[in-house]
Amino acid sequence: MNTPIAYDMLVIGSGPAGQKAAVEAARSGASVALIEKTRKLGGACVQRGTIPSKTLRENALRVRNMRMNAQLSNFKLAEDTELATLITRLNNVLNAHDEYMRKQLERTQVNLIHGRARFLSPQDVEVESVRGEKQTYSSGHILIATGSHPRKPPDIPVDHEHLFDSDSILSMMYLPKSLTVLGGGVIASEYASIFQALGVSVTMIDKYPHPLGFLDNDLTQTFLNDFTQMGGTWKGNTKVTRCYWNGMDAVITECDDGTEVRSEKLLCAAGRVANVKELEISNAGLQLNERGLIDVDDQLETQVRGIYAAGDVIGPPSLASASMEQGRRAACNSLEITSGVVHSVIPAGIYSIPELSSIGISETQAREKFGDVFVGVARFDEIARGQISGALNGMLKIVCDTDGKTILGIMIVGEGATELIHIGQMALINNSPVDIFVETVFNFPTLAEAYRAAALEIIHQRKINSSRS
Ligand SMILES: Cc1cc2nc3c(=O)[nH]c(=O)nc-3n(C[C@H](O)[C@H](O)[C@H](O)COP(=O)(O)OP(=O)(O)OC[C@H]3O[C@@H](n4cnc5c(N)ncnc54)[C@H](O)[C@@H]3O)c2cc1C
Numbered sequence: 001m002n003t004p005i006a007y008d009m010l011v012i013g014s015g016p017a018g019q020k021a022a023v024e025a026a027r028s029g030a031s032v033a034l035i036e037k038t039r040k041l042g043g044a045c046v047q048r049g050t051i052p053s054k055t056l057r058e059n060a061l062r063v064r065n066m067r068m069n070a071q072l073s074n075f076k077l078a079e080d081t082e083l084a085t086l087i088t089r090l091n092n093v094l095n096a097h098d099e100y101m102r103k104q105l106e107r108t109q110v111n112l113i114h115g116r117a118r119f120l121s122p123q124d125v126e127v128e129s130v131r132g133e134k135q136t137y138s139s140g141h142i143l144i145a146t147g148s149h150p151r152k153p154p155d156i157p158v159d160h161e162h163l164f165d166s167d168s169i170l171s172m173m174y175l176p177k178s179l180t181v182l183g184g185g186v187i188a189s190e191y192a193s194i195f196q197a198l199g200v201s202v203t204m205i206d207k208y209p210h211p212l213g214f215l216d217n218d219l220t221q222t223f224l225n226d227f228t229q230m231g232g233t234w235k236g237n238t239k240v241t242r243c244y245w246n247g248m249d250a251v252i253t254e255c256d257d258g259t260e261v262r263s264e265k266l267l268c269a270a271g272r273v274a275n276v277k278e279l280e281i282s283n284a285g286l287q288l289n290e291r292g293l294i295d296v297d298d299q300l301e302t303q304v305r306g307i308y309a310a311g312d313v314i315g316p317p318s319l320a321s322a323s324m325e326q327g328r329r330a331a332c333n334s335l336e337i338t339s340g341v342v343h344s345v346i347p348a349g350i351y352s353i354p355e356l357s358s359i360g361i362s363e364t365q366a367r368e369k370f371g372d373v374f375v376g377v378a379r380f381d382e383i384a385r386g387q388i389s390g391a392l393n394g395m396l397k398i399v400c401d402t403d404g405k406t407i408l409g410i411m412i413v414g415e416g417a418t419e420l421i422h423i424g425q426m427a428l429i430n431n432s433p434v435d436i437f438v439e440t441v442f443n444f445p446t447l448a449e450a451y452r453a454a455a456l457e458i459i460h461q462r463k464i465n466s467s468r469s
Contacts (some may be wrong), residue, residue: 004138007033009335010125011143012117012279015043016320017311017327018145019101025141025331026108033137034105035127037116037278041101043147044312045320046094048167053190055090056083056170057351060197064230064353068390077199081175086198113137117146119284122304140306141334144294145327146279148272148312155243156182156268162245163266166191176200176264180253182240183269184211186350189223191267193353196232203233203261205240205253212350215411216362216397218377222413226354226393235261274313291315300330308334322346343429349418354393357421360409360428366399374404376434376457380414383453384445391415396450398424398434404462405433416447423448434458 008030011022019041022034040047066075105112115127115135124138150165152158160168166187177200181192184206196202204211204227210220211234224234235255242254243266253261274293281287281294285304289295293315300308308330311323325346332339350356366373380386380394394414400407410424427436437455442448 002134002136004124004136005033007031007111007137007139009033009141009143009331010035010137010139011145011327011331012125013043013145013147013275013311014041014101014112015145015147015311015323016045017147017323017330018043018143019105019327020324021143021145021310021327021331022110023104023108024328024337025335026110028331028335028337030141030335031111032109033111033113033139035113035115035117035125035137037114039114040094041098041105041112042094044149044167045323046097048170050320051093051097052087052090052170053187053194054351055093056087057190057194057353059086059088060194060353063199064197077175081198083170083172083175086175087170116278118278118280119286122284122307142284142307143327143330143334144276144279144281144302144307144309144313145311145323145330146275146313148274148318150268151271151273153268153270156240156270157244158268159245162251162264163243163268165268166272169267172265178202178263178265180205180251180261180263180266181269182206182243182253182266183271184208184213184236185269185271186212186348188267188269189350189352191269192232193223193227193230196227196230197353201231201233201263202227203235203263205235205238205255205261207237207239209236211236212356214348214362215356215358216364218395219356219358219397219411219413222393222395223352223354223356227352230353235259272312272318274315276313299333300326301333306334317346317348319346319348321349345425345428347418347421347425349421351418354414355417356411356413357417358409358411359421359425360407361399362409362411363397363399366401366408370402370408372402373408374400374402374434374458374461376400376454376461378450378453378457380447380450383447383450385447385449386414388445391447394447396420396454398437398451398454398458400434400458404458404465405435407432407434412450414447420447420450423451 009025014036026032115129181204192204239256250262251266294309310326310330329339347359381392399409437451
């Protein structure tokens with residue numbers, strides 16, 4: 001081992017978790033090194049996940065809107081549209097992000113080290129540069145924020161040419177005519193609906209009856225209605241038995257119900273696994289749990305004192321938003337800086353078309369836990385703004401406790417869902433009764449008015465109940 005270079009804190013990985021951790025630690029006056037193995041900063045979020053997929057979505061929405069407004073424009077996407085044309089602004093967005101992050105790291109005096117990290121001991125990390133040079137760094141405060149990569153089911157021969165995973169799907173040259181999507185999770189639902197909106201004929205296959213099983217069925221049904229109205233096909237309760245490129249013109253997906261789906265390309269979106277192989281965490285005295293993730297306590301500390309972990313390596317919710325906050329908090333906890341109040345309820349945003357968002361618990365979970373809960377629903381086609389803007393296919397649902405007062409959860413499907421949820425989030429974390437949505441005057445006409453309509457339903461039910469008792 002060469003002479004180690006000591007830092008107050010070492011952060012491994014420059015994704016949302018690592019980046020926020022490094023900046024937070026440096027701002028407190030600590031000397032910080034951020035180790036990143038790839039040339040570009042930002043991790044899966046910036047390079048292959050959140051930002052690229054949302055850039056494509058933005059253009060898919062434009063294409064869909066132009067098609068829907070046939071009276072305003074007679075729009076048709078060219079048959080051989082290159083995927084790059086549909087993510088035109090991506091490089092600008094990525095370069096701007098990279099530059100902003102580098103400047104922020106420079107400003108806060110975080111030392112950026114390019115190379116692959118591996119543990120030598122609980123305090124020592126060796127970094128190997130692309131030229132093969134090795135240097136050891138040491139610290140009593142280390143954060144593992146190495147993220148995740150797509151899970152590769154053994155029987156799906158992903159070749160990144162015909163069969164893709166979520167890291168490689170956007171490397172397709174042209175928009176295919178047809179796409180099979182394996183999976184019913186967030187990434188599967190997002191890409192399936194985005195490609196369908198672009199005019200690709202998409203078939204989604206999953207072993208569960210509904211996609212996005214953590215949401216209530218009425219929400220996922222609204223998503224499915226929209227997806228099938230656009231021309232997509234959902235094959236639930238179906239197991240894939242075999243999947244292969246036929247060597248000529250199609251990917252063949254054989255299902256346990258005896259059917260066969262043919263498509264030009266396939267996307268396997270079967271979850272993600274932690275990036276830990278190269279880290280050799282056993283040298284630090286760490287091991288993975290049975291789900292292949294790193295266990296942490298509520299301080300985000302692992303079983304080994306001084307080693308923290310945040311972001312996708314510790315598992316759900318596996319969101320950039322949550323990873324950033326976990327990274328920041330892990331740095332605070334490690335260096336004993338106050339991190340402020342921690343709110344455990346965080347929203348989930350699903351950028352499918354239409355988008356979905358939720359916070360707190362679902363109606364199904366609430367009924368299982370508490371029994372007769374109060375539920376108020378407002379459909380966007382009953383809201384003036386929904387009618388005016390044509391955003392009719394959507395709904396907002398509020399779930400309250402058995403007294404019909406305390407908000408337990410909010411779920412929204414429809415355009416604007418991922419922004420609208422924050423109104424509910426503020427009410428939820430401030431323990432405001434559901435009445436707050438009726439006592440407050442909202443702008444008119446807005447989709448936010450759906451909160452008022454859903455809350456009025458609950459208050460109405462509450463009155464009926466109390467007059468009965
Ligand atoms: C298609 C897709 C869409 C998504 N959309 C959204 C969304 O809309 N909203 C949202 O909130 N989240 C979204 N996510 C999830 C989000 O991208 C992740 O939750 C987030 O990137 C996790 O951040 P992280 O910091 O834990 O890891 P990552 O972003 O994965 O970063 C980890 C970094 O560590 C580096 N690294 C790994 N091993 C080593 C090593 N040994 N040495 C040095 N460096 C190493 C990697 O190169 C990488 O840069 C999406 C993900 C995908 C795949």
